[in-house]
Amino acid sequence: MSVTDVVQTRDPDRLLPVDPATRDIARALYQRVADAPIVSPHGHVPAEWLARDVAFADPTALLVTHDHYVTRLLHASGVDLGDLGVGGAAVDPREAWRTFAERWHLFAGTASGHWIEDELHSVLGIDTPLSAATADAVYDTVQRRLGEPGFRPRALFERFRIDVLATTDDPLDDLQYHSAITDSGLSGRVLPTFRPDRYLDPDAVEFSTDLERLLSATGQPTTFAGYLEALRDRRAYFIAHGATSADHGIEDPATVDMSDTEAQYLFHDIVSGRATASQRAAFRGHMLVRMAGMSAEDGLVMTIHAGVVRNHSTATLRQFGPDTGHDFPRQTDFVRGLRPLLERHGLSYSLHLVLFAVDETVYSREIAPMASFYPSVYIGAPWWFLDAPDAMLRFRSAVTESAGFSRGSGFIDDTRAFLSIPARHDTARRVDAAFLARLVREGRLTESAATAVIDDIVGPQPRRVFKL
Template identity: 50%
Template structure:
């Protein structure tokens, strides 16, 4: 079990306040409005695989750290693009992790894993080369028990809402199965999120073929820009029927632009014919954010903007093992100029909600907090990806509260594929917020009763309201 004062301030007075505040949020239901858990995991409710395939193979935080020390992903069981054989023995993969466990000292990966082993699986034996087999065997025993299957854990975790993320090309069959069993659909425990990047980004290999497929799925003619927009609206309707309350957009930059109908159609045509330039791709992504904002005003989906990642920067890793295996790198992002075209048109429209995330934490106090503090439509997303750590969460609160306060932030999102780590990640965020508010109380900047209300809002009420998971509060 974690130390009761994990992440709390060392000062006794402040620590005591933090304990009291955390106690108010510790057992609140979990609101998970943005993440990447495969919905089939819950729909199938099949037992998890061995510990290595649960905790190592799919976790790019783990595999990228080991790659940085010269251990190739193939030795960790990460599937290859061309089908080349990779390590299949889970115990050997686990031994490799244990032999290099020291590399993770001080990292959030180690904290998440250790807390997951202890809190979720009741395994408190510290991982080391000497204990690797013991920990592996204990975890394997737990994973074989019905109490550790996905739906049982979902209930034990206290998850009220879990949002997954799917492409417009997804048939949403897993969500249909969940809805049929009372788990999904509008207001359900598992809902989807509309993520159209693969049919928006002209630089993503196979874009034209996916646009054609979009037309087939939506029953629309996507050989024209007008038909393309019709298809996207149709798929949004299908996602809303499957419970979606938000869309998600992960572009390289925060650029937005209005090309006008003719200009956008011209770029779209060049994309279909394979003659679009990199500048075309950037301008089309920027224009589509405005198109999606107009759609959101019509249908109510909350927009999430996740810009700033240079995808597949490690080209060898991408060529060998594919996307989403740890080859991405953050870059500086301009939000003030990038979002100006969007906000000048729709920033004060109360029907629009835009949750802005960043991988460039220098922008929190300089750009994002002032934008959220100055436009009715803008909210600040939680620290994401490379910033999702105890220290990153602390810096976030200190950076944005002066300008935007607490109530222009959108609450915590776990943004994870690692289902078993979800309660741990939320607990860490709640501890950090309790510690932050405790310091304000100790400095006589916040009354104790206001701090108590604030930590509950941050943990539960804000994400539920801002992501329109409680329609009565929308």
């Protein structure tokens, strides 16, 4: 079967309101920003892809294996993760693709299904519905596309109209790929992001080794003062290479303030291995306060992604490693958890603290009210399990009445799935147009005000929040 045998046209008004009058307003708002450049201040696309510009290997590696949204749902339906190539397992990519195509119906109504349809149609030019019958034909067409110069990472970067793309990087990374990109003449900016979690958490698997590496690389002694100076040194290195933010992925947003003397004694117990579980938790919480202080000093935006229990399935972790689809949301407490940090730094205008949650209840109860008072606090866009159309609408309803639009981060795609970036931003723009159109129809916002809002949130707003 040829991929042209069956053609399915995508609805140009997808995700817009059903009511005709509201849809007309939403359509006009969406069309204003549909082709606006993409500003992506937090994501996980490896800089190496854009520096080396090597063609993507195959459709399975590109769209299935590394997308935990896809692999987790296939796994739930009875597919072994190893059969999808997860964790580096050797597979026949065509067979894995067939497995995916045979179960494509599982993704009906899901955000990942919406994104992949958009990738196949808008990026790869395929209008054929995916199924067991079309699996091989679609695979062959995608494979041919990936061999063409126009489908290499740099060409796609230009085609996607990406103006800013931030990566996520280890503090000891030499950032050679970022330097290569800067020197290559790529039209947009690719910025590193300082991600220090493994150097701040005493419970991290290789914390002791990583701490030694950090101190050795910066020439600092094994003291708390030396440790802080080492982190400042690496932050300065990142800033010199274009970084504008530091990211913190934590389960519990609890923070602890303490004196320099208390912190020095605690650090000594951490290094010596004598620290109890409660002391290690206190150290984690205190280092978030210290990181906020450094951000207030050096200007790096501080983002906190909280509330995810990582590696929930021990058996899956042992067999396939981390980041393989078994991380789950939990309840979080930002108000009490972050109070020590905000007591110290919350009133600082130089600190930009962007809070991301996967617990929907905290948006209206905690994050939006905090952002409507603290000048340092901004509302992170819907993240992970919440970056889907209906959840995005719920998010807008939850935060707008107390914090308005100005206290948000702008849309954040937070993805490694490079081809999904334009689909994710397009989804956010359609949802925001739909939400604003409803406010206009209900007489709560004028059309001119809605126009000003949607123009702002796709570009100027994330630039302000992330100091771009």
